[in-house]
Amino acid sequence: MIRLSGIGKTFPGAELSLRGTKLVTQGPALWVRNLARAVRLTASPGAPVRALEDVTLNIAAGEVFGILGPNGSGKTTLVKIMAGLLRPTEGAGAVAGVEMNHPQAIRRRVSYVSTTGWMGLEWALTAEENIRFFGLLSGMSGALAKTRTDEALRDVGLMQDRHKAVSELSNGMRQRVILARALLLRTPVVLLDEPTVGLDPIHRDQVLALVRETLPARGQTVIVVDHQADALETIVDRAAILAGGRLLRAGTPAELVSGLEGVRVLEMVTRGSGEPRAAIPPQVQEVERIERPGPLGLTQWRLTVADRSDALEAALHWVLSGGGQAVQVAERAPRLADVVTGRLRREVSR
Amino acid sequence: MRVPAAGEPRDVRVHSLIREIATLWAFAIREYRIWQSYRVNQVMWMVNIFVTTLLFFLMGQMVKGKAAHLMGAAYGTNYMSFIVVGIAMNVFLFTNLADPYTRIARSYFNGTMDLMLLSPMSIYTPLLGFMTKSMLDDYPRLFFVGGFGMLLFGAAFRFQYTLPALGFTVLVLSSAFGIGMISASSFYLLNIKRGTEPVRFLVQQLLATLLAGSYYPVTVLPRPLQWVACLIPHTYAFDALRRLMDPGAHLGGAVLPLQQILPWPPLAVDGAVLGLMTLILIPVGLLLYARGIEKARRNGTLTRWQ
Amino acid sequence: MAVIDIQGIGKWYPGRRRTVALEGVDLRLAEGAILGLLGPNGAGKTTLIKILSGLLVPDTGRGTVLGYDLMRQARHIRAAVSLVAPTADVGIDNNLTVRQNLVFWAPVYGLFGEIARRRIDELLARLGLEGKADAWPMHISAGQRQRLALARSLLAENALVFLDEPTNKLDAEGIRSVRQLITDLNARHGVTVVLTTHVMEEAEELCSEIMFLAQGRVRRHLPTDEVLRSLGLVRPIRLALDSREAADFTPPDPRTLRGAERVAWGPGDIRGRVLLTVWSRDTVATTPELIEWVLHQGYRLAGMETERVTLEDVFATLSGAEGVH
């Protein structure tokens, strides 16, 4: 459904600048910019930003595909390229059977949700009207727009608040309006850039279920970006990890955590504990310690330990050698979230 | 980091004036940075000034033949000097009167307005702060208009009354700013977030453009309209400045209806009315603006985010 | 003295359909507390924050914030609190670079010259924005914008800080450093924090007390650990113990372990291993005593997992029980 090969994107410092200064890209200034380009006024380019580098990916039809990575790693840039909103600097690819160089045609085949910015909602209209008018504007019949709107509102849990104007909605409700609008057209590809931001746990689970079940059942291919790796892990068929604009890995969640065989993760919360006095035991490979000195006075520990039956006890003894009590202990297999954070990530990226 | 203990009110009053001034300065720097960073803007700015000023003058040239003999004795003999005052004053007044609403609206939609309210600065500081843009962008046009008129179109001025002229300018600028604040307060008070703001439309776009007399003296209007023209500060400023600056103009000889009725010298009438307008409009502007914010605070329209 | 002390706060918005956003909210918050304001979308969390920070006038109720009267001295409140809005599109001036944005606000908060410069550098570094200091806000990623919004709000060194979903759009590292920043502000500088979040684990990690709102009413307001206990849920602690002979195993007496209700045990998959499950209504109290018992008995602790009560459970119970959905 989506094929990308060797995609790179450099934001040229020069594109929006004229001798290193910024331009307004609206109205007369846009005109002047083009004029300025024509007469080659653009002398020194600002520092270009390499947002993506050599990304090669294939996403099958009907797949739920996750994208993970730290802030500024190029996730949004990649999604925008898939949406035909941004032209890659290099590389080639196709989305829903349309080659990259036909962005108009791509845009007709994808729905794009970004929860950044105000995303073109009409503030004076109700949630329901915003969605339905979007359908009408996209050429749906009135009846179809109506049934689809109701369905979309139900999908995101907005039935109760559908007659509130956008200006009267709470933050989480507004995010769901944007989401509902993207469900309307049933395009072959749905691109969701951080769809669960601002949603309460119940609606978050509802949206995750929607992504996991409903959309694939409608035959849609879903690309979803989210920082909550634990949530993402439960809904994707495959995921990609980006860092610094490069694709570190892509695969099923199980494949992504492979390479971490032989370790377990030990999460602990202690109360009143100090610096461990004992020597760090060989079973413990990595220690991450977060002090929460505030009113709770707790310390959180996250240890990577060898997958051996004596590891837990050795680690526990070590942690408690500085005094205090363990109020919570959980030992588990590594998860996708562990791959995205801490030393494990560095290991995987090697 | 320096953090005052909770509940301990910071010594607000002692530092507040210094801080407000520093804040205004920060606004000025911000406007300057923006102005400077949009370098093409500067090119556009020159082009804009050049073209609009030229247009004004060409229009002046066109009506010159018809309008010149209508000027009357009070405003001297040079029609170009007559309209330079009109155009230059309009630049000033347009900025002070029409800009506050636009800039408040823009800052509200950007979401910076509520954060400015949510800070130690006074609610009026942003209003004044935004006006620093005008000093960079609009006020310098005055020199262009004057220079243009004098170099290309033969306008001439006398400078023996510069000080009183400056006084009148300050008065009309502040009364126009009063109206500007009233217009800005309608953003919150009437919840006019988009489209045409009525105060601005009425005073600047309608009355000032049609009746204040940038191109012709009010005497060409029917009597009732002359009275309407007397309701806005522009009319008095044009009258006073032309009498003071235009070659051959007279300080005496009533022109405006109010001048004809009152037993005072015309300039005294202009000064008194402009002074009165300032005294009334500024406090009304301040009050309505504060009211507007209170109202928005009550019905939840102060912030755009939820 | 209480930093926040309000009684009977109510708010209904005018508009197409009159929404009751808050009703009869009482809150007394002591200096140095971190309050977690939780609840479903539309519960009224942001509305309450706007009222407490002086951006919105309540329709009923009264009270003080930082000692200022909520009704008559809102201006002083607004001048003395910091707020992070739930979306970073608030308050960032797209016409100024990242650094210039902060430079603009410094004098507003009384920071000048070298002091301002140092503080801005410190905040940029703590929020991982050094590399983007001279970038335009339109050219940085969503998470980077959120960091800028945080930096802007924390520039003012106020004693009361409202954080409305502060870690939205941040990556794992960002979340960690912002949580650390909140802890530091609170522990080192005594800053009182009111925080909303939809990440329950975040509230549990940071907050000393939790106030749960649903449909504009307070459903619970308790210290964090008590809120967890208040549901009276019983959850299992599962242990894998190695002893020489599984047959020799004697389980602990639940009456000797605080919070424990009952125990169950059986043989594990390998020789000598016992799987012990202790059901507890207060796993935080039971866990240390249970570990003590294990070590004292000489068993080897090979695995341990607690299905503890989390704020997610509280959330599900409270918003479910009240028929929110």
Ligand SMILES: Nc1ncnc2c1ncn2[C@@H]1O[C@H](COP(=O)(O)OP(=O)(O)OP(=O)(O)O)[C@@H](O)[C@H]1O
């Ligand atoms: N229009 C632009 N001009 C210049 N640089 C840009 C532009 N848009 C993004 N960048 C830069 O490109 C890099 C990748 O940005 P992108 O928005 O794709 O990150 P992201 O992975 O989506 O991050 P986040 O998790 O914060 O949303 C960042 O360093 C960003 O600053």
Ligand SMILES: Nc1ncnc2c1ncn2[C@@H]1O[C@H](COP(=O)(O)OP(=O)(O)OP(=O)(O)O)[C@@H](O)[C@H]1O
């Ligand atoms: N300006 C407004 N006009 C009318 N109704 C409003 C306005 N702002 C909020 N509401 C309504 O008030 C209620 C509370 O909204 P609020 O934003 O306080 O919720 P919240 O708890 O912050 O939710 P979220 O988790 O989605 O941010 C909602 O029903 C919302 O629709």
Ligand SMILES: [Mg+2]
């Ligand atoms: Mg992004």
Ligand SMILES: [Mg+2]
């Ligand atoms: Mg909210």
